[in-house]
Amino acid sequence: MKIALIAHDKKKEAIIQFTTSYQHIFQKHQLFATGTTGKRIQEATGLPVHRFQSGPLGGDQQIGARIAENEMDLVIFFRDPLTAQPHEPDISALMRLCDVYQIPLVTNLAGAEIMIRALEAGFFAWRELVKEDEAN
Ligand SMILES: O=C(CO)COP(=O)(O)O
DSSP: OEEEEEEOGGGHHHHHHHHHHTHHHHTTSEEEEOHHHHHHHHHHHOOOEEEOOOGGGTHHHHHHHHHHTTOOSEEEEEOOTTSOOTTHHHHHHHHHHHHHTTOOEEOSHHHHHHHHHHHHTTTTHHHHHHHHHHHO
């Protein structure tokens, strides 16, 4: 599966701990991330991560574009709800596209814990069916 990982600055440590804890699962998937998040995850885990621009420089929009092309299966976004972000419209647009295209999105650690277990349990098999349908 293609997984997007994004974390706001105050949530960077949390996403690093999360990806480190579940490295054995993440290593079976293709990882994508906004710039700084991806760099930190790569440094901490050694996992290969395709890095887009940093969030404020368009990274959220680049991930949104992948979603619009059905090229992303899951978005794990550790949002900071207590800090104003200069690129708030980009963040809203990304979340909106997840809803438009029915892409699973979690925006906090509690949701991510459940989602990663669902991923490992095979609950994402339907994504392959959607893609097969589109190809026909
Ligand atoms: O701002 C972000 C998401 O909206 C995250 O961007 P970085 O991973 O580059 O810090």
